[in-house]
Amino acid sequence: MPLPLYYFLSITAVNILMSWALYLPYRMAHLHFLVVANMAISGYTAAFMVLSLQLPFWLALLTGFLLGAIIGFVVAQFIGDAPTFAVVIVGFTFIYITRTVIENTEAVGGTMGLFGLPNIGGDPAVHRWTILAILYGLVLLVGFLIHRFDHSQLGRSASAAFIDRDLTTSLGIDIKKLGILLQTFSCMLAGGCGVLYGFIYKSFHLDYFTFHVVGILMTIIFVGGYKTLWGTVLAAPILYGGPLLFPPEIASWRIVIYGALLIFVLVLKPEGFITTRFVYRVEALLSRKGTKQSLSTNSQEDV
């Protein structure tokens, strides 16, 4: 596989997964920026485990997921049903705390960062295929889970909470439990992504996890569409890959392009490019085609 394609695919997968990690809590109007801190915490922990403790990658990856889930669960006990802005402050606080702790911890490289993560399987090609397999396996699995969630009672409860919390509570929905579930899952996902992100680069540096990442993820979600998971799938590769194909004179303005796109989409298409209506239409079309096919097959059998 060409090397540029590997990096494009792997980083796009991370962007998709991280955007979903933000998408899930946002179904309840929670901008849960804690996920960026989770990336860093789990990533650095995994790197420490592999480099200093000589533990295998798989154990480090599982630890990353688990650590993310634990942090998400504990914090969610306090902010599971908090107003949006409280959740925003929590995220910012954890990003600051994480950065400061890492800066001051020599064991994880401090301000220099961590170098020299080994290849998984001892071979660069095996490493790359393993990373891609894990990432796209996760994309399929998490995508499936989110799809099921969106079409479930839980998903409808989240949509109701997004619109009106008081009404949702009066319908007997426990907003706090729902919030805890979504935040825990998103933090777990972010933790695993953090580990994989570092193993793509084979290094960790604090500047991999800045507030800039928050901006990129927000752009992906809002431009793609924040009401369905498909918006992220469309936006992530385009927003990442597009500037790579632009001529240098245009690519140098990509942040301006992202900002303009964000504004343009929110003003003209507030739900993003992929709306729920569009998704329903596509699903209806697909299910109608499926019904027609099975009807024609049955009728042929009858004949």
Place this chain on the structure above:
Amino acid sequence: MEVFIAQVINGISLGSIYVLLVTGFNLLLLVAMIIHFAYPQVVVLSMYIIWLVLGYTGNNLIIGALAGVASSILLNLISAPLFQKVMEKRGEVDINSTMVVSMGMGMIITDVLSHGFNKGHPIAFPDTLAGGDAIVRVGLISILPGQVYAFGVGVVAVSAFFWLLYKTRPGRAFRAIAEDPSGARLVGIPLLKTGLQSYALSGVLGGLIALLLAALLGSASSALGEQVAIKVIAVSIIAGLGNLIGGLVVGLSLGIVEAVVQGYISGTWSNVIAFVIMLVVILAKPNGLFGLKI
């Protein structure tokens, strides 16, 4: 004791920056229901315009100040239709959308400043803007004119806008349009004229803030807006969104807390400690210490 007093004065100086920016932020929230996450970046852009004009006019402060105010008003008026378009669909779209639109604006402003102005280098303002040497200097205690202006204007601005918005007819008209445009129209408030006036008013404040920050800080960089934006929104949330008096108290308090932590504990941990304190407050009082005013 001398050190403690010096640190408190430093804290008030830092807090004045937050107060000025939070007041502008809250004003936009009250008159237009916009969560302008990029308000600090807009102010920084005005600072750059002031710097540019000062350079061309041989450091003419009056023209520079007017240019800052004019650029801030212009930016507000240009962005007004964007926000209004988003708010038109308020039934379907929540207030977070204005925050995200403003984040987009912030990204654009920061990148344009790092590309196009002074080859991306920080800009420096003439010393005359800061008003000269210290007014008071006793040992480690020092009070500069810029600090006095920033604090004074911050307090005056909060008081003035509080009086305007809550005690005068035009102020009530601004708030009415922000909360319910249809209702405002029904009672005879001219939407376009009043709306434009409200944006222009916040633009005037933005220009003044840019001038005061130029005097207080002496320089600006493309990253300055981003550096303070998170704290500004945090202060506003902790105080209570739209709460002008709350913004004043919390802004000054945050400045003092940061200064004392930097002075007595550690520079790099000051952000963490400040945010942890804010976190505890917000968990205990999710609508802010002084309550929402929107």
Place this chain on the structure above:
Amino acid sequence: MKKLMVFGVLVTLLLTAGLGFAQTKVAVSEWQIPFLNCLTGPLASHGSMYQWSTNRAAADINNAGGIAGKPVQVIGVDTANDPQKGTVEMARIVKESLVSLGPVPEPVIMAAMPIAVENQMLSITATTSYEYASKFFPWTVAWFPPYPKRFPPLAKAWAEQFSDMKQVIQFVEPFGPWPMMAEAHVAGLKEAGANVLKPIEVPTDAVTFGPLVVKALEQKPDGIIFACNAEKIAKMIKELKSRGWKKMDHILVFSSGDDAPLYTVGGDDINGIQVYNYVNPDIDSPRWNAFKTAFMKDHNGMTPFSLSTNYYDALFMIKEAIEKTGVAGDPSKLKEERKKIADYCANVKNFQGLMFSWDMKNGEPTNKPLFIFEIQGGKKKLVKEIKLKG
């Protein structure tokens, strides 16, 4: 005698003919050297200066006949200070490029250099510390010696100027290698007999500096070293002056702080302070004078800052490596030719840089001088030259 002369002439002719045939024919029509640079983002101002210097080097090389007779073109590739972009760009470059410049800055180096290492391509990271570069040897070279070698003699030399300097405090920003640089100063200060006070940590997003300066002055230092961003240093010096600090030459600014904002923001308030770096603007040589004049013309009169010459020299080092090793740019021999260039650069002897010459030993420069200057009226006046031994 006659027979001997004829024999001698024949041997000479044969040798000349052999060398002529042995000289490799260059396979490329133009040498294209990619430069992974931060042309946008928070460090765009530095990136544009590095690009300027590299383009200048390319122009100078081409005016003198090119590399092995063929022109060179530097292709600026923007990393935008973003590892996501930097990695894809490096991945594209390693497919066909013989050698590259950059990446810049450190987060992109960490993400993208493993790709260069895996593909065994030299990528010269000329503006980072030895501590970063050495992780990727032999597929890059360090432009600076390790901190423990270079900074103790420097700090000692600085402190020894002032017999009244008993206590020194450092302002340190937690960014990249800066804390390590500050730590390396300590050994030299102690050797000079100074007591090193607890450093003052400067938050990266600090906008006012009163609290930090008061904290420092409370400890009654006699000398101050700054290891922070240039703009912050300028503001802190102003703050120090406003609180009565008078001994300006007892302030030392580290090399990374010797940057344009120090002068534009500091103005007259930085007169008398001392600064150290590797660039002596007053060296009198035609090459340097031409570079300096052109730089000042294109940068509003600003003198070249400390890192601005690095990539100029890096391109010339590549030129020398190609010519001395006979590399032809033959795609079928890419791996072999890459190794030749890397090996040459790692152990080059008496490389003629823009300002001075130096040797490399296993990728580490062994005899680069350091200079301490005093700043007056925006200009640097040489105080001391410190020669470091390999």
